[in-house]
Amino acid sequence: MDRPTEIIVVPHTHWDREWYEPFQRFRLRLVALLDEVFDRMARDERQRFTLDGQLAAVDDYLEVRPERREQVVALVRAGRLAVGPWQILLDEFLCSGENIVRNLERGLARSAELGGAMPVGYLPDMFGHIAQMPQLLTRAGLAHACVFRGVPDRVRTHAFAWQSPDGSTIRTEYLPGGYGNAAALMDDRRLVTRRATDLAARLGGWRLPDEETPVLAMYGTDHAAPAPDAPDILAGAAVDSVQLRLGTLAEYFATQPTTVDGLPPVRGELRSHARANILPGVISVRAHLKQAMGRAERRVERYAEPVAALYGDPSVQRFLDMAWTRLIDASCHDSVTGCGCDETAEQVAARLAEADQLGRAVCDLVGARLAAPVPRDGYLVVNPTPAARTALVRLDVEAPADGPVGLADADGRIAPAQVLDSARTLLADDLVPAADLPAILTRVHGRELYGQEVTAWSVSPDDGTLTFEVARHGDPDFDVEDVRLALAGAGDRDRWRVRIVAALRLTVAALVDVPALGHAAVRPVPLPEGGALPPASVTMAGRVVDNGLLRVEVAEDGTLRLSTPDGLSVEGVGRIVDGGDVGDSYNYAPPAADELVDKPRAVRTDVVHAGPAVGVLDVVREYRWPVGADVDAGSRRVDRETITVTTRVELRAGERFARLRLDFDNRCDDHRVRLHLPLPSAATASYAEGQFAVVERGLTAEGGGGEVPLPTFPASGFVAAGGAGGSLAVLLTQPTEYELTDSGRELAITVLRSIGMLSRNRHALRDEPAGPQLPTPEAQCRGARSVELAVLPFRGEWHSAGVLAAAEAYRHELLAFPGAAEASAALPAPVTGLTVAGDGVAVTSVRERDGRVELRMVAQTPAETTAVIGSGRDVHGARRCDLLGRPGEPLPVDEDGLVRLPLHGWEIAAVQLDLVAPA
DSSP: OOOOEEEEEEEBOBOOSSSSSOHHHHHHHHHHHHHHHHHHHHHOTTOOEEOTTBHHHHHHHHHHOGGGHHHHHHHHHTTSEEOOSBSSOBOTTSSOHHHHHHHHHHHHHHHHHTTOOOSEEEESSOSSBOTTHHHHHHHTTOOEEEEOTBOOTTOOSSEEEEEOTTSOEEEEEEOTTOTTTTTTTTSOGGGHHHHHHHHHHHHHTTOOTTOOSOEEEEEOOBTOOOOTTHHHHHHHOOOTTEEEEEOOHHHHHTTSOOOOTTOOEEESOBOBOSSSOOOGGGGTBTHHHHHHHHHHHHIIIIIIHHHHHHHOOGGGHHHHHHHHHHHHHHTBTTTTTOOSOHHHHHHHHHHHHHHHHHHHHHHHHHHHHHHTTSBTTSEEEEOOSSSOEEEEEEEEEEOOSSSOEEEEETTSOEEEOEEEEEOOSEEEEEEEEGGGHHHHHTTOBTTEETTEEEEEEEEETTTTEEEEEEESSOOTTOOHHHHHHHHHTTOOOSEEEEEEEEOOEEEEEEEEEEOTTOEEEEEEEEOOTTOOOOTTOOEEETTEEEOSSOEEEEOTTSOEEEEOTTSOEEEEETEEEEEEOOOOSSOOOOOTBOOOBOOOSEEEEEEEEEOSSEEEEEEEEEEEEESOEETTTTEEOSOEEEEEEEEEEEEETTOSSEEEEEEEEEOOOSEEEEEEEEOSSOOSOEEEEOSSSEEEEOSSOOOOSSBOOOOOEEESSEEEEEETTEEEEEEOSSOEEEEEEGGGTEEEEEEEEEOOBSOOSSBTTBSSOSSOOOBOGGGGOOEEEEEEEEEEEEOSOGGGTTHHHHHHHHHOOOEEEEOOBOTTSOOOOOBOOEEEEOTTEEEEEEEEETTEEEEEEEEOSSSOEEEEEEESSEEEEEEEEOTTOOEEEEEOOOTTSOEEEEEOTTOEEEEEEEEEOOO
């Protein structure tokens, strides 16, 4: 007789922390559900429960029920309750790779406090999976992954060998039918036997040849508790060929091997539509959330943490912890995705704003300390990148007495500065009754008046004039009581003329040299006569701006022609296409009778700045867009709105790319706006930088499931495409949706997707609802919209053409902090923080850990490379560490104080450095 099929039935709930209801309303339901589950588990030791792989559900519960903590710990330690390893179930494509690491790091640490994490990379409901997830999980010490969405059609067994680009491989469990494939098993006691038999047959078809290990059945669904008498129901099921037992997900994986021998291999990201919906429209809906996520992550990861680690003190760590809490919480797969109700989106936006504020607060605190020895008329300029740069900085400076201005550094070199704007010097000139003078003087707070400080003052009794002179830094001996006394002795007058005059202040731009992850001081000085222009100076002629590395010409229709000195040229860049969208927050859907609007009614070009450091043109185009869509009729409405789209084109000296910013007031509904960029030559594939990898994708997507496989894909750092005749890279500052269109001849970037429903029951490109059909009027994204990106034409392969370096420079502007020392003080010497060099080596994190500086990097290249790490301080020692910061092998420091770390292509690595401050 054949052995009965053993099925491990895993009671669980999939808990969306926030979705079609906001967080606190869902938490009320969570608390009620877990109260019931934990009460049952206290009464019946046979009960098992798996809490969705995310500690957030536990933390949210214990914040309300702190008295239950010991019970939770006891259940976890007994193996009856499985928690972790994640802090939150994220969307992998809409946050940074570093956010994913911190999520896993925090989830594992919190799980350990409660008794231990489920040793499984459980990823039940993410809308596809990133290419580097196997490497992240294995480097965190996990032996298994478990997934549902995105698995390609060629996988025909429940287990497969999932491989990252670097070769890291993890045994991965596929959930046929999803995380609720046994959700109905115990709905009706009378049908348990039949359903168990059917379940064994259905899941048995996914078993490996000659496999005798148990089968996994996921008994649970969204926001639901298992049957209270589940152990009794299973014990009473009479099925000769099937043996049923309750278990946690951890107990199931304890029965599975950890090797991948004989398993079908799958390499890279999982974004197939073949077996389940991956709901790709979440990449582009509520684009402001994606912008906020990119901005806040960059602020914390690449500005606040590095300056705190290299120049700060432990007092700021709590601020950084709070910032990461908000970033991780926002990364949830129903949060930053924007596929929830409007209240959820508002809460996510608030969290991201707070994370950004916390990052800025840390930067301001450390920056002010570093700038303390800089003279008060100067600035400290900070470089967040691990390579020395000559880059543009914009500063607000006091104008010299006469002539053009330059920025001098500590060595006396003077960079010519371009004046971008000047502030008003006459801030007030009013005739006021004498009786109002006391009230006027109350506007002076200490030395501050109108946001500046008093440098001088005078009282003229002859013409009845009171004059204040103000500047950024005032007279330390000023006392407003002296003014009161002078006025009292000036005689009686009916009226006084009150003048407030500011020193002339200029907004200037100049190229400055700043060391790697370091800082340099500059101050404004008169530019010597005949002062040199910056290298590759920007020139402007009509509608053409040129810096010697790239030439940009505005065509009559408002599109751009880009050309490089080696003859590479592309026309029509920046065509704006507006089309209808009658889909929902999960999936785009054009109306059956769509109307595309891509030709402006009027175009003009305005010169904003003409060089030599930066050239800026505004291309202003006027369109007539339909005001909305008639969803039932399958068409766009005939009524029109006049929409003005301003494309700001910025070209800086020394940069090979053009910066673009689109601004418009969205007064229309139910539409999608895309920016089209023709390629120099047709592409058969695109290359998109995301989470620790650059992923190659074709012109199509694999279908077969319940949604039409549109080839719209996510990118975070850049997307590049082209052919032998040349390529184009679009540099990005946030997760963005793109598509190769016109048979690979054009790249389309989604600027706005405006929709009014969370999910639609009837959707042209999806078979079934993705959620409740609820209105989301705020997802129409009305109001001012702004999108920034840059365009880089290049020849050759992306990894040898400087695309990574360009994306690094574009995403990370210099920071500047005003000086605070006496104006007579000398400029302090430049300081190098940390240098990281190597072909394709990209830094993703610099942080302090236990008194050491921890540096994470990834080899963003298919070839082997070497990371060369140095510092402005002495490197006393170095060692590898794993993804979670646990120490590894020591690394040699050569006689030049450099650490050389060989890396395989696509390898993620971390090192910890002992840095000795200079005497």
